[in-house]
Amino acid sequence: xxxxxxxxxxxxxxxxxxxxxxxxxxxxxxxxxxxxxxxxxxxxxxxxxxxxxxxxxxxxxxxxxxxxxxxxxxxxxxxxxxxxxxxxxxxxxxxxxxxxxxxxxxxxxxxxxxxxxxxxxxxxxxxxxxxxxxxxxxxxxxxxxxxxxxxxxxxxxxxxxxxxxxxxxxxxxxxxxxxxxxxxxxxxxxxxxxxxxxxxxxxxxxxxxxxxxxxxxxxxxxxxxxxxxxxxxxxxxxxxxxxxxxxxxxxxxxxxxxxxxxx
Amino acid sequence: xxxxxxxxxxxxxxxxxxxxxxxxxxxxxxxxxxxxxxxxxxxxxxxxxxxxxxxxxxxxxxxxxxxxxxxxxxxxxxxxxxxxxxxxxxxxxxxxxxxxxxxxxxxxxxxxxxxxxxxxxxxxxxxxxxxxxxxxxxxxxxxxxxxxxxxxxxxxxxxxxxxxxxxxxxxxxxxxxxxxxxxxxxxxxxxxxxxxxxxxxxxxxxxxxxxxxxxxxxxxxxxxxxxxxxxxxxxxxxxxxxxxxxxxxxxxxxxxxxxxxxx
Numbered sequence: 001x002x003x004x005x006x007x008x009x010x011x012x013x014x015x016x017x018x019x020x021x022x023x024x025x026x027x028x029x030x031x032x033x034x035x036x037x038x039x040x041x042x043x044x045x046x047x048x049x050x051x052x053x054x055x056x057x058x059x060x061x062x063x064x065x066x067x068x069x070x071x072x073x074x075x076x077x078x079x080x081x082x083x084x085x086x087x088x089x090x091x092x093x094x095x096x097x098x099x100x101x102x103x104x105x106x107x108x109x110x111x112x113x114x115x116x117x118x119x120x121x122x123x124x125x126x127x128x129x130x131x132x133x134x135x136x137x138x139x140x141x142x143x144x145x146x147x148x149x150x151x152x153x154x155x156x157x158x159x160x161x162x163x164x165x166x167x168x169x170x171x172x173x174x175x176x177x178x179x180x181x182x183x184x185x186x187x188x189x190x191x192x193x194x195x196x197x198x199x200x201x202x203x204x205x206x207x208x209x210x211x212x213x214x215x216x217x218x219x220x221x222x223x224x225x226x227x228x229x230x231x232x233x234x235x236x237x238x239x240x241x242x243x244x245x246x247x248x249x250x251x252x253x254x255x256x257x258x259x260x261x262x263x
Numbered sequence: 264x265x266x267x268x269x270x271x272x273x274x275x276x277x278x279x280x281x282x283x284x285x286x287x288x289x290x291x292x293x294x295x296x297x298x299x300x301x302x303x304x305x306x307x308x309x310x311x312x313x314x315x316x317x318x319x320x321x322x323x324x325x326x327x328x329x330x331x332x333x334x335x336x337x338x339x340x341x342x343x344x345x346x347x348x349x350x351x352x353x354x355x356x357x358x359x360x361x362x363x364x365x366x367x368x369x370x371x372x373x374x375x376x377x378x379x380x381x382x383x384x385x386x387x388x389x390x391x392x393x394x395x396x397x398x399x400x401x402x403x404x405x406x407x408x409x410x411x412x413x414x415x416x417x418x419x420x421x422x423x424x425x426x427x428x429x430x431x432x433x434x435x436x437x438x439x440x441x442x443x444x445x446x447x448x449x450x451x452x453x454x455x456x457x458x459x460x461x462x463x464x465x466x467x468x469x470x471x472x473x474x475x476x477x478x479x480x481x482x483x484x485x486x487x488x489x490x491x492x493x494x495x496x497x498x499x500x501x502x503x504x505x506x507x508x509x510x511x512x513x514x515x516x517x518x519x520x521x522x523x524x525x526x
Binding site: 044046047048049050051052053054055057058059060076079080083084086087088109111112113118121125126157161163164166167184186187188189191193196197198200201207208209210211212238239240241242243244245246247248249250251253254255257258261 | 307309310311312313314315316317318320321322323339342343346347349350351372374375376381384388389420424426427429430447449450451452454456459460461463464470471472473474475501502503504505506507508509510511512513514516517518520521524
């Protein structure tokens with residue numbers, strides 16, 4: 001897309017694929033604020049995390065082009081979408097990357113598995129202010145009114161102010177209408193774990209197979225600075241996610257331990 | 264595997280798959296220190312990051328069983344391997360998780376894309392002391408002598424001391440024999456980026472496709488506390504990787520910015 005005006009250029013992607021209502025909603029939100037190039041997986045790619053496609057080639061297809069919008073599909077993952085957009089579709093670095101709106105929560109530890117958030121991290125790596133947005137509602141037709149009202153505030157603020165260095169945002173919306181939402185909370189991710197419960201079955205050829213399933217266990221349900229607490233208490237949660245995973249405190253501890261061992 | 268003795272129980276996995284020489288080397292290293300249960304993808308799963316398999320069921324197959332070793336293949340990703348091992352194969356939590364030895368570096372920002380390191384992060388989420396190991400050599404028959412010498416030291420230390428809370432280790436070995444290695448450095452991940460260079464081709468049906476390729480650009484080649492510097496200077500790099508991605512400093516900055524805006 002050629003930048004032909006002074007409107008911000010906004011790259012939009014997701015992991016639920018080109019047909020997801022959450023993507024359409026996010027594109028509509030973004031178009032109010034700038035020119036949009038959207039590129040999304042040609043089918044759902046949930047749980048793909050930051051996977052990239054190495055073994056197979058990627059294909060992309062222009063689905064729509066109109067004033068202020070180009071819309072592409074991509075055969076790869078959300079991270080692939082960002083990479084190929086930056087490298088092949090955009091003539092300048094976008095002013096903002098938006099990923100979502102994901103159908104289902106990406107709060108707490110789900111950030112690790114999320115393709116939505118991987119796209120935002122990939123944007124952050126490319127020094128693009130990047131925001132992943134998710135609603136804690138797995139239905140295909142959730143009530144997006146809260147996403148629209150509060151999401152636009154967050155997006156507008158990010159466009160104007162940028163983000164602190166080295167982070168992208170993980171925004172989750174509670175499953176309630178806009179007028180029930182109490183506001184925005186800046187949070188940390190709650191400590192927790194997906195407790196796996198593999199569903200073991202036997203196929204017609206008498207061979208076992210397993211469906212990955214499970215439930216989320218929140219290790220700190222009473223901690224008011226966590227995203228889980230915010231969402232349960234009708235707030236929009238905003239977690240700044242580091243794109244550098246090194247732990248400085250642990251480095252000091254390990255250096256001391258390895259020095260003692262004489263290595 | 265039933266724990267029938269007091270030897271440590273070590274879970275081993277990788278992302279290069281069951282046939283990778285790096286996996287065999289790591290299993291041999293682990294068997295010196297404990298009983299081993301190994302489970303690895305049935306084929307290579309590089310670049311899968313923390314992807315999990317939701318759309319399809321998983322299959323596992325016992326390939327070998329002998330004293331002190333069970334060896335399984337799994338149809339899923341490295342993260343799936345850890346989940347199904349913990350849930351279906353192990354009667355107690357293992358004392359250690361080892362992932363690798365990956366054929367190719369996972370230093371700097373490659374940690375984001377790495378299936379090897381995702382398995383270590385998944386272990387960390389399950390509160391298992393977890394270490395991912397990689398050699399900066401993409402060949403199928405690298406010289407593992409340095410991995411064996413220094414890797415065993417790191418593994419032994421992790422078994423005895425555990426790890427600081429909330430981290431796993433990202434260990435990378437330079438591509439030189441053991442006697443050329445100068446020691447172990449505790450590092451942070453270098454800031455850098457994979458610069459994409461999509462290789463655009465046209466298929467026999469006149470449709471374009473793209474191979475993802477690229478080169479790594481190190482943004483801070485002279486910083487001696489980074490993993491890239493350590494590896495280039497013949498050290499083994501050890502980066503403690505956080506399993507909680509929240510950025511505390513950015514939380515404070517954003518809270519102040521949003522408070523000013525009156526939200």
